[in-house]
Amino acid sequence: MKSYKYILMLILLSWATTNFAQVGKETLDAYLITAAKNNPGVKATFNDYMAAMEKVPQVGTLPDPQFAMGYFIQPVETRIGAQRFRFNLSQSFPWFGLLKAREDVATQLAKAKYETFENTKSNLYFEVKTAYYNYYFVERAIEITQSNKEILEVFKRLSLVKIETGMASVVDELRVELELNDLENQLALLEDSKRVFQTQFNNLLNRDVLATIDIPVELWQDTLPLDKKQVLEEIYNANHQLKGIDHRLQAFINKEEVAQKQGKPSFTIGAGYTIVEKYNNANPSGNGNDAILFPQVGIKIPLYRKKYKALIKEAQFLQEVELARKEDKKNTLETVFEKTNKEFNDGDRRIALNKKQSEIAKKVLDLLITSYSTDSKDFEEVLRIERQLLKYQLAFEKALIDKNVAVAFIQYLTGK
Secondary structure, three states, X not given: OHHHHHHHHHHHHHOOOOOOXXXXXXXXXXXXXXXXXHOHHHHHHHHHHHHHHOHHHHHOOOOOXXXXXXXXXXXXXXXXEEEEEEEEEXXXXXXXXXXXXXXXXXXXXXXXXXXXXHHHHHHHHHHHHHHHHHHHHHHHHHHHHHHHHHHHHHHHHHHHHHHHOOOOOHHHHHHHHHHHHHHHHHHHHHHHHXXXXXXXXXXXXXXXXXXXXXXXXXXXXOOOOOOHHHHHHHHHHHOHHHHHHHHHHHXXXXXXXXXXXXXXXXXXXXXXXXXXXXXXXXXXXOOOOOEEEEEEEEEEOOOOHHHHHHHHHHHHHHHHHHHHHHHHHHHXXXXXXXXXXXXXXXHHHHHHHHHHHHHHXXXXXXXXXXXXXXXXXXXXXXXXXXXXXHHHHHHHHHHHHHHHHHHHHHHHHOOO
């Protein structure tokens, strides 16, 4: 009678589930929002972008006006009096469109910084998702391993009953003890891994490393569009690294225009004012009247052309660099996408396989335990199938994680 009670306990334990939080994808979405707000790496790249934007008004403004004052140590005598002081105010003006071209360069470089910020944020989302899935896997692995340990504990007590009745050898108990020791060691390793992933996840959110992480009872399965070409096109159009390259390329096109306009003349307009001292011993017409010189016009002639030609060539070479870099990045992204898509498909296949294998192994284990409880046969087979069941259950969860991580990485590639 005791044997059948143990069998019932084993069947119940084999279907036991842990008391996980009732959460879904919206919980992970909330964690992503928290990470985006709190993560110092994201804040740093955003402030880097804001600093780059402040460069735009710096380069798009006219040079500061120049004011000069002169004092004549030896006064210059004129018909209407001696010159004592001279004041000059002047303003320089670059060639038409130069300031706008400089603004365009700074704006495009700032936009490239913004894409760096967006790429950092997308990469953070990928890291948060990966850490979340890994933490889920460890929790599930602990629960599955603990459940299998409890099955072995009951099986151990069943073997003791069989030993007491003389229907089994003490070796059966020792073999179960060996299996239990292995599971204890595995549980200790999983607990250590759990702390690592908990710390990693909470650090990404920049919060207390001991903060609780809510995970679902069963992890959802993310999917991808069936059309690979469509996904690859989305990567080419939306990837933040490619968009950053495009902005830098446009910046260097504008830089070539800046170099061309710098090779044009610039102009200066100014006014002068001279203070004249009155004659005391004479009274000529206009005696002591100050002199005003307006306007003063100057022109700066860029005579030495080698410098400006070099600036133009530099901008052109930089454009070639970005074009080659973009082509190389697209090739890399295509290779990475193909590899990740393969991992997604492999995870999908392993989910189906290990789910099927787990169901078969459970049935076999129940039958073998029933057989052992009645005639003490197939003891070694019971242990072997129990190990296989544990392996299939863990492999199912790992496949689920691998599939979702692959989707998360492709989402990162598409700038999400």
